[in-house]
Amino acid sequence: MSATALPTLNLKGRTALISGASRGIGAAIARMLAAHGVHVILTSRKASSCQEVVDTILSSGGSAEALGCHIGDPEQIQAAFASMRAQHPQLHILVNNAATNPYFGPVLDTDSGAFQKTIDVNIRGYFQMSQAAASWMAEHRQGSIVNIASVNAVIPGAWQGIYSVSKAAVVSMTQAFAKECAPMGIRVNAVLPGLTHTRFASALTDNPAMRDEVLKHVPMGRMAEPEEIAGAILYLVSDLASYTTGTTLNVDGGYLIA
Numbered sequence: 371m372s373a374t375a376l377p378t379l380n381l382k383g384r385t386a387l388i389s390g391a392s393r394g395i396g397a398a399i400a401r402m403l404a405a406h407g408v409h410v411i412l413t414s415r416k417a418s419s420c421q422e423v424v425d426t427i428l429s430s431g432g433s434a435e436a437l438g439c440h441i442g443d444p445e446q447i448q449a450a451f452a453s454m455r456a457q458h459p460q461l462h463i464l465v466n467n468a469a470t471n472p473y474f475g476p477v478l479d480t481d482s483g484a485f486q487k488t489i490d491v492n493i494r495g496y497f498q499m500s501q502a503a504a505s506w507m508a509e510h511r512q513g514s515i516v517n518i519a520s521v522n523a524v525i526p527g528a529w530q531g532i533y534s535v536s537k538a539a540v541v542s543m544t545q546a547f548a549k550e551c552a553p554m555g556i557r558v559n560a561v562l563p564g565l566t567h568t569r570f571a572s573a574l575t576d577n578p579a580m581r582d583e584v585l586k587h588v589p590m591g592r593m594a595e596p597e598e599i600a601g602a603i604l605y606l607v608s609d610l611a612s613y614t615t616g617t618t619l620n621v622d623g624g625y626l627i628a
């Protein structure tokens with residue numbers, strides 16, 4: 371039997387686009403991928419908001435740039451991809467991470483503005499970013515997309531109805547793209563984070579009573595740090611996961627154990 375080269379976590383020479391990378395989980399993903407040799411393109415609504423993370427990566431010897439792209443605006447997605455295509459020969463990795471959660475309250479009171487914003491960013495945004503990235507990746511018959519969903523895709527969060535609906539759609543989208551894009555050499559997977567220490571979750575994490583109520587259901591008894599979510603993304607985009615597509619990886623301290 372011939373010895374096969376072992377796959378590694380070295381991603382040198384690859385380029386990744388990470389949405390929502392100005393802070394929180396997206397910033398940790400950008401730093402994690404850059405530390406493993408990836409040229410990372412950090413986006414959020416304003417390029418300037420990503421500059422501090424870009425500077426941190428550059429000062430650690432990594433390669434990074436910032437780009438503005440509101441993922442709820444289809445024209446901005448088109449413009450961002452046109453600009454990236456003009457500057458980079460290939461996109462190897464897309465991490466759909468930027469999301470919104472504008473409404474916290476009873477599902478029956480969800481107003482149409484909050485409903486539409488959640489759909490536009492969390493579903494249409496992820497979908498159109500995936501379309502643009504996969505079309506480009508297909509030209510090279512190589513690519514990996516990771517969608518950041520949430521444990522709320524499986525168990526709706528209290529007073530987070532439309533957000534939970536949007537995250538369930540992200541899981542379905544992951545499977546739909548995985549099935550159609552596999553013959554093009556593109557893998558598509560989702561990560562389902564549990565409660566993670568970021569600004570996004572501060573309404574919960576800054577309120578000791580609410581935080582403790584959630585943590586009662588987390589076997590590991592604590593929330594995640596953003597870097598612990600980023601590790602899962604590193605694995606999924608690497609060659610270690612070369613036979614993995616259409617899956618969901620829970621990174622939740624055991625929350626989703628039945």
Ligand SMILES: NC(=O)c1ccc[n+]([C@@H]2O[C@H](COP(=O)([O-])OP(=O)(O)OC[C@H]3O[C@@H](n4cnc5c(N)ncnc54)[C@H](OP(=O)(O)O)[C@@H]3O)[C@@H](O)[C@H]2O)c1
Pocket residue numbers: 389390391392393394395396413414415416419439440441442466467468469470491518519520521562563564565566567568569570571
């Ligand atoms: N934190 C948690 O407990 C938790 C749990 C499960 C899942 N998640 C998921 O993890 C992902 C990241 O969340 P996080 O906790 O890291 O949030 P965060 O700290 O609030 O960061 C959100 C990022 O998204 C960007 N962003 C927001 N709206 C955007 C838009 N329309 N277009 C482009 N960028 C936008 C923000 O940048 P700008 O404001 O500069 O645009 C920021 O970089 C989300 O998909 C979230 O649903 C989080």
